[in-house]
Amino acid sequence: MLLTLVFLAGLKYLHSAGILHRDIKPGNLLVNSNCVLKICDFGLARVEELDESQHMTQEVVTQYYRAPEILMGSRHYQNAIDIWSVGCIFAELLGRRILFQAQSPIQQLDLITDLLGTPPLTAMRSACEGARAHILRGPHKPPSLSVLYMLSGEATHEAVHLLCRMLLFDPMKRISAKDALAHPYLEEGRLRYHTCMCHCCYSVSSGRVYTADFEPTASDRFDDSYEKSLTSVWQVKELVHRFITDQQQGKRPPLCINPHSAAFKTFIRSTAWHSSKVSKKEER
Known part of the structure; x- marks a missing residue:
């Protein structure tokens, strides 16, 4: 719970600065015994593209953590691809195994639809024709989200609810990092973290003084003019x-x-x- 909390707080800050990491995976998360977590390896990161007519590369994100819109050839995507990766890692923390471990991108997409069911056409609006045809050509699959409760004993109703909000096929309906931090599942973890482990709150003789903003956002969007030069x-x-x-x-x-x-x-x-x-x- 604590790892998910601090991870989402860091991702909220990145997204508020207009940055897409595009390679969220366990190997790019550095954490110590005090639950201080750092997101590393920004080699594939870029500033969020607001113009939907601009094409963006699909050669991003390690396959196991790749969002379905990228697997289906979407030419433009937003920070929801990072949230999908967080959901995959969250499920991995609960079940101690990779949630979607496939040998190829097509098989990866099949494993996703096995769990989430066949997506509606509205969820595939940005997909390429070949990927859309592959989904529609196969048999209709009902969702089987109940298997998420079998990940471990820690897969409570609230945990599975948050996981399902992250692992939505439609990126427009996927939960944001800001809203995920306000989810009931993380309430206890937030209180525990800021009571004894964070650096933004402090103790005085009369008790604990909490920060006004538990998960701050960036004051300005990231300026990438230097890189463009x-x-x-x-x-x-x-x-x-x-x-x-x-x-x-x-x-x-x-x-x-x-x-x-x-x-x-x-x-x-x-x-x-x-x-x-x-x-x-x-x-x-």
């Missing part, structure tokens, strides 16, 4: 190399690339070549 791999490598050398010359602990790694020689050679080209251009 990077137009080539060589430019990125040059900036990384410059950052490393600047760190080595300062008073801070040196930040170095492992000289024994397989990519070290290639990185140094490519950045040196790029630097020489830049120098020659400047001389001209």
Whole structure:
């Protein structure tokens, strides 16, 4: 319960800043014994695209945690894909096994419909024709959500209700991180966390002083203008190399690339070549 609570709080903050993580999975969650959780690996993250006419890549999210709209070839998606991944992880915490563990994306989609049932056409409005045909070609499947109660003894009615709100086929109806944090299942966990484990509340002689906002949001949307200015791999490598050398010359602990790694020689050679080209251009 506590892990789900702090995880959703972090995701609420990301989504309020307009950031889609796009690779939520257990391996990208760092947690210590004090239940301090950090979401890592933003290699696939991007700023939320508000223009629905803009196409977005489908090569995101590890397959076991991939939302059905991506599996069905949707060209545009929102932060609901992260919520689906949270639901898969939540079920994994309850059952101690991967909920949808398939060998291929098609089989992954079949496992999802085995649990949730055949989706209505309105839930497949953004799917590609091939994926929609695959669903409609098969036999109609009724939902079998009652099996979620068999995940473990901790799969209470409230836990399963929250899980079902996260694992909705239609992304437009999927619960948000903000609303999930207000779910009754997390009430006890929120009280326990802020009573003894958080850093935003503090104790005085008269008792505990709680923060006014348990799960704060970002004040502004994330500004990705810097990333948009990077137009080539060589430019990125040059900036990384410059950052490393600047760190080595300062008073801070040196930040170095492992000289024994397989990519070290290639990185140094490519950045040196790029630097020489830049120098020659400047001389001209």
